[in-house]
Amino acid sequence: MDEHRSLTSRAHHRIREMVLSGELAPGARIQIESLREKLDMGASPVREALSILSSEQLVVRNEQRGFWAPKISAADFAILLDTRCRVEGIALADAIAQGGAEWEERIVMLRHRLNTLDRITRADDWEAAHREFHAALISACPSGYLLNFCAQLYDLAVRYRNVARLVAYPERRIADEHSELVDAALARDTSRAVGLLNDHYRKTGEFLFKELSKQEDSAVK
Structure with missing residues (x-):
């Protein structure tokens, strides 16, 4: 359990940086498989990190279609x-x-x-x-x-x-x-x-x- 929380925390920190820096382009769909490979971890902590980021308005979540980096205007x-x-x-x-x-x-x-x-x-x-x-x-x-x-x-x-x-x-x-x-x-x-x-x-x-x-x-x- 502690290891899983640690992975989620690490995923949250890294994806947050990617959103804030613009590495994840505004309006782009976030591919969980691509992120999983990039971060070298399972899909579960990546999904949990994205859910946390959606509550912080740094990621947009659609229950049926997945996650996106927020658009800008x-x-x-x-x-x-x-x-x-x-x-x-x-x-x-x-x-x-x-x-x-x-x-x-x-x-x-x-x-x-x-x-x-x-x-x-x-x-x-x-x-x-x-x-x-x-x-x-x-x-x-x-x-x-x-x-x-x-x-x-x-x-x-x-x-x-x-x-x-x-x-x-x-x-x-x-x-x-x-x-x-x-x-x-x-x-x-x-x-x-x-x-x-x-x-x-x-x-x-x-x-x-x-x-x-x-x-x-x-x-x-």
Whole structure:
């Protein structure tokens, strides 16, 4: 039983990476036999992992027809971005109201760590630190349900960014955006902190939305 759970966990982790990176193309049917061979394990843990991922909205499940990688669209991304800003704004407000000294120390430490990493030459390390930083900002929110939803929305947003495979990106002073956000949170200026968080997400989101729209227009022509 433990071995089976371990295999399911490993399959879940690997397939999740494949979806988030775009290795499993949006809208493509997921072939269980192909995955089983790729992951070198039986069909049962692969099916269980796919079922878990469907509950996380990273895989689409049709009871009669199997599993698919979710499609993407500019319209869907706009809804995702708006939802993320609303939900994470609530979580950040709650974290500011509830966070103590340990929360403050952690976000300052993670901001410093993030600022020491180059976003281009150490992209994987930076992405991991960026995820941890944003999770820490809202970590003092007392609602586990809300935090889990925020983590799910973060994953969906990362998938869109990876799948779009942006070849250009507007110049931004991201370290300054993070510093302003931390300073507002430490000052317990909730409205400013939430506003800065929304601006931070929307700057990336609006650029990505335009790129997705261009790709859709090109596909139609």
